[in-house]
C-alpha cells in the first residue's frame with residue numbers, strides 16, 4: 001500500500017486489563033444494519049480495532065433487544081436511543097451527535113441518539129484501548145461543542161495543492177475526480193476525530209473546478225459523497241461566484257439579477273438530484289482576484305444570499321469567507337491597513353445574511369502568521385452565523401519541514417474573551433453557538449494532507465490534523481491531552497515515547513515563533529512560496545504586509561494615532577492593545593512602532609530580546625532533535641528516518657532565520673549583542 005493508516009494503525013496492546021468486557025457486541029435499537037449505514041461502519045471499525053490491538057475476535061449479535069441480553073455475561077452494548085421513548089434516555093443529556101460510554105454491570109454501553117453519535121462513541125472506546133487506559137467503571141458523556149467541524153482542502157483538479165506540503169491531491173488527478181480505497185481511509189481518519197464536513201477543492205476555483213457542480217463531475221462526486229456519508233461526513237465544494245458566466249453562458253453574475261438567481265437554482269437542483277446529502281458551497285469572493293459581488297456594486301450579503309436561497313430547500317449551506325482585503329496596496333500608504341479589512345468589509349452587514357449562510361473568519365486579521373491577534377469580527381458580529389477558520393497546512397509555520405504543533409495556538413484563539421457580552425463571549429463560545437444561540441456555526445481548517453505515504457509530509461504534522469478534529473469536537477481539551485492521545489494512537493503508550501514526543505510537540509510552536517519574525521510583526525518570509533527568511537521580502541510589495549523597520553525601531557502603529565485598528569475590538573481589549581504598556585508583549589510590534597531601546601517587562605531592550613530569542617529558537621530545535629534521538633529504538637525505523645531528515649532541514653532553516661534576522665537588525669540599529677555571540681556584521 002502506498003500510504004499508512006496514520007493514527008488508526010492499531011498496534012498490539014499487551015496485557016490490556018479489561019479484555020473480558022470486549023469479547024461480545026450487542027446491537028440495540030438499530031433498525032437498519034446494512035453496508036452504507038454509519039452504524040455498520042462503526043461496528044466494523046470496532047471489531048477490526050479490537051482484533052488489531054487485542055487479538056480478540058468479537059462476536060456481533062445484531063438482533064439485540066435490551067431485554068434479551070444476559071445481564072450476567074460480559075459484552076459491549078451499542079444502542080440508539082428510541083425517540084419514541086424519550087423519557088428512558090432523557091437522564092443521559094445527549095445532544096446532537098453526542099455519546100455516552102459507560103460501564104453498567106457486566107456491560108459496556110455505547111449510547112447515542114444518532115448513528116454518528118454511535119460512531120464517535122466507538123472511536124472514543126478505541127482511543128481508550130490504544131492508550132492502554134482501563135475502561136473499568138468508565139463513564140463519559142460527550143456532546144460535540146461545535147455543530148460544524150470542517151476541513152477545507154485547497155486541492156486543484158490538475159492534482160496540485162495550493163499550499164500543499166505532502167504531495168499531490170488524492171481527490172483529483174488530470175482533471176478527474178478520484179475515488180478509491182484512499183478516499184475511504186481518509187474518511188476513516190477524519191471521522192475518527194469528529195470531522196463532519198469536507199470541502200474537497202481549492203477556494204480559488206478556476207477552470208474545470210468551476211464545472212464540479214455540473215453533470216461532468218456529479219456522478220463521481222456522488223460516489224465520493226457516499227463514502228463520506230458512511231462516516232457521517234457531508235461533502236461540500238468551493239464554487240466560483242462567476243459560474244453563471246463562466247459555465248452558464250450568462251453575461252453577468254450580478255446576484256440581484258433574476259436570470260443569475262434562476263441559473264443558480266437550476267444548477268443547485270441538479271446537484272441535489274445527483275447527491276441528496278450534499279452539504280453546500282464554500283465561497284471566496286472579491287478576494288485576491290476572485291470574482292464577487294463588488295463588480296456589480298452589490299454587498300457580500302447580496303452575494304451570499306442568492307446562493308443561500310437556492311440551497312435552502314435542500315438544507316444546503318453557504319460558507320462565505322471574510323478574507324476580503326485590498327491586495328493592491330502601496331507601501332507608501334500608511335493609512336490603509338490590511339488588518340482592518342475583514343471587519344471594515346463585513347461589520348456593516350451584520351444581520352443581513354440568511355440563516356443558512358455562515359461567515360468563515362480566519363483566526364487573525366492578516367493571514368495565518370505564527371502570531372496574530374484574533375480577528376475583531378469575533379465579538380463584533382452579533383447577528384450572523386460565524387465559523388472560525390484556522391490553517392493546519394503550515395504555509396507560514398515551516399511548511400511541514402519544521403515541526404510546529406499548532407493546537408496551543410488555536411487554544412489561545414478559542415480562549416480569547418471578546419467581551420461581546422459580560423459572560424460567555426470567548427471565541428469558543430461564539431463559534432459553537434453558545435453566545436448567540438446559533439446552530440449553523442463551528443470550525444473549519446485548511447487541511448495539511450496529500451498523497452504522501454504518511455499523509456502529512458512530516459510525520460509529526462499528523463498531530464495537527466488529529467488535534468484539529470479533537471479540538472473542534474471538544475474545545476475544552478488541553479493541547480497536552482490531545483498530543484498524548486495522538487502519540488498513543490500512532491506510536492505507543494510507553495512513557496518514554498509519550499514524554500519525549502510530547503516535549504517536542506509542546507516546544508515546537510514557541511521555538512518557531514522565537515527564530516522567525518519577532519513579537520507579532522509577522523511576514524519577513526520569501527515572497528510567493530512563504531518559506532524561509534527574507535526580512536524585506538514583502539516590505540515594498542502590494543500586499544499590505546509591512547514591518548516598517550528603520551534605524552530606531554520597528555512595528556506598525558495600529559493605535560488611534562496610526563491605522564486605528566485596535567479600536568475594532570470591544571473594551572477592555574481596545575484599550576489594552578492601544579496602550580504600549582498593557583499590550584501583550586507577544587503582539588507588541590503588531591500594534592506599536594517600538595524603539596530598539598524600549599525596555600520589555602523582562603528588563604531587556606527590544607533589540608536584545610530579538611537577539612536572545614533567535615539564539616534560543618535554534619537551541620530549542622537542537623533540544624527537540626536530542627529528545628527524538630532518544631526514542632530511536634522505540635518507534636518504527638522509517639518514521640525515525642523521515643523525521644530526522646526533516647529535523648536536519650529545520651535546523652538549517654532555523655539557523656538561517658536566526659542569522660538573517662539578527663544581522664538585519666544589527667545593521668539597522670548598530671547595537672551589539674550584550675553577550676557577544678556571533679552576529680554577522
Ligand code: GCW
Nearest residue numbers: 154162163203204284323367
Ligand atoms: O494566504 C493566502 C494564501 C493563498 C490562499 C489565500 C486564501 C487559497 O497564500 O494561497 O489561497 O490565503 O486563504 O484564500
